[in-house]
Amino acid sequence: MLNFLIAFIVGTITPVPLNVFYQVPLIYCGMISVVIFGVIYFLLSRRTMNKVTELVRSSQHDMQANRAERALSTLQEGFKYAKWQFYVKGQINAQIGTLLYLKKDFAKAMPYLEKSIVRHWVAMCMLAVCYMKRNNPTKMALTFEKAIAASRKEAFIWNLYAYCQNKIGERDSAIATLKKGIKKLKGSEGLEASLAALENGKRMKMEYYGDIWYQFHLEKPGAIIKKQTKAAQGRRKMPRM
Known part of the structure; x- marks a missing residue:
C-alpha cells in the first residue's frame, strides 16, 4: 500500500548521503533506515486511520439520526483510502455490511460481509447468521470458527x-x-x-x-416479553377443582 511504499522509499534513500559523503558505516545506515521507515510509516498510517475513523463516526451519527442512506454514502467514501493503508478495505466492507444487516437488507449486506476483515467479529457473526438463513451450515460453521479464532x-x-x-x-x-x-x-x-x-x-x-x-x-424484544407474560399467566392460573 502507498503508506508502506512511501515509508520504504524514504527510509531507504535518506541514509545514502550519510554513507557517501560522511562515510557512516553501512550497519549504522541500515539502523537509521529502519528507524526512519518505522516513524514515517507510523505517522502516515495514523493519519489515514484517523480519516477512516472520522468517517465511521460520522456514519454512526447519521444512523442514530435515522439517516441510513447518508450513513452508507459516508462509508463508501472510505474506499478511497484502501490504496493507502492495509486492511482499510476490509474494515469499510465490514462497516457497510453491518449497517445493511441492521437495516434487514440481508441480500445486499452479504457481499460486503464476505469481504470484511476477520477481526471485525460482529460482521463475521452476521455473515455466519446469513449463511444459516440460506441453509448453508458448512459455511456458517467455518465463519463462526474464523470469528472465534480472531476474537x-x-x-x-x-x-x-x-x-x-x-x-x-x-x-x-x-x-x-x-x-x-x-x-x-x-x-x-x-x-x-x-x-x-x-x-x-x-x-x-x-x-x-x-x-x-x-x-x-x-429474536424480537417484544416476542420475549410476550413469552414471559404468557409464562407468568400460566403460573398464576388456578387449577380446576
Missing part, C-alpha cells in the same frame, strides 16, 4: 454459534461449542446459563446480552 475472548460469539447450531437441529454440537467456550472463558455466566438451558431441554436466553443480541434480528 477468542468474546463470549457472545460462542453463545451465538451455539444458538445457531441448536436452531438448525445440531443440539449436541451446540453443547460441545458451549463447553469449549467455557474452557476458554472460565466464569462466563452467559455461556454457563446457555449450557444449563440446553442440557435441560430449555431455550437459550440470549436476551442476557441485550442490544448486541437483538441487532442480529433472530
